Amino acid sequence: xxxxxxxxxxxxxxxxxxxxxxxxxxxxxxxxxxxxxxxxxxxxxxxxxxxxxxxxxxxxxxxxxxxxxxxxxxxxxx
Amino acid sequence: xxxxxxxxxxxxxxxxxxxxxxxxxxxxxxxxxxxxxxxxxxxxxxxxxxxxxxxxxxxxxxxxxxxxxxxxxxxxxxxxxxxxxxxxxxxxxxxxxxxxxxxxxxxxxxxxxxxxxxxxxxxxxxxxxxxxxxxxxxxxxxxxxxxxxxxxxxxxxxxxxxxxxxxxxxxxxxxxxxxxxxxx
Numbered sequence: 001x002x003x004x005x006x007x008x009x010x011x012x013x014x015x016x017x018x019x020x021x022x023x024x025x026x027x028x029x030x031x032x033x034x035x036x037x038x039x040x041x042x043x044x045x046x047x048x049x050x051x052x053x054x055x056x057x058x059x060x061x062x063x064x065x066x067x068x069x070x071x072x073x074x075x076x077x078x
Numbered sequence: 079x080x081x082x083x084x085x086x087x088x089x090x091x092x093x094x095x096x097x098x099x100x101x102x103x104x105x106x107x108x109x110x111x112x113x114x115x116x117x118x119x120x121x122x123x124x125x126x127x128x129x130x131x132x133x134x135x136x137x138x139x140x141x142x143x144x145x146x147x148x149x150x151x152x153x154x155x156x157x158x159x160x161x162x163x164x165x166x167x168x169x170x171x172x173x174x175x176x177x178x179x180x181x182x183x184x185x186x187x188x189x190x191x192x193x194x195x196x197x198x199x200x201x202x203x204x205x206x207x208x209x210x211x212x213x214x215x216x217x218x219x220x221x222x223x224x225x226x227x228x229x230x231x232x233x234x235x236x237x238x239x240x241x242x243x244x245x246x247x248x249x250x251x252x253x254x255x256x257x258x259x260x261x262x
Contacts, residue, residue, distance in 0.1 A: 009259070013227070029109045036117055040166070
């Protein structure tokens, strides 16, 4: 990594932590599942577009399959 | 779809209702001490025999199901069961408190807090670091770095070094600390 990119990456690291420090620990903990819901909302929108005619139950089942695959990948990660 | 935060709150409420001592670990603890990130599950260590969950499960309701299959966690020698919210797929992994010396110690030292109005507990920052050092995944390296950087000089390094020496993870700890960017 060249020195300019390293400086930028380091600055972003501390900026990220600075934003986190501005929150209460309890609020940071609550943000985890809220971010999950937000991400699921985006995925569900994409799935509805990819599965025209599918019922909401079928779309939710597709979301659960994706989550299961993600879990398997994480458990197998080095 | 039921919000994941509400599923986690119900699980904590059911643990309290059943009188099961517990502590939040994993991503919930990461978020408590560092930058919040999305999590699709909650990890909880519970002090109860595997067969003693009936009252807790009864308080949960039928939309959160227990996978009857018990799995063995090889890194820390603990046993776990997985609860899954049927509709959303959000899961809660229940780790049973083991006889491992650090598992016992971190449970004894757990930090009281609240989650969505429910009394609960989270690992101390020091025990979070000691625990993460025992895991080999690259994401654990990054999580530990973030918590150390975020908590700064507030950590009890004597305590962390004590356990890192016992677990043989001191060199890894030193690598993580060296990887924290300098403040420019």
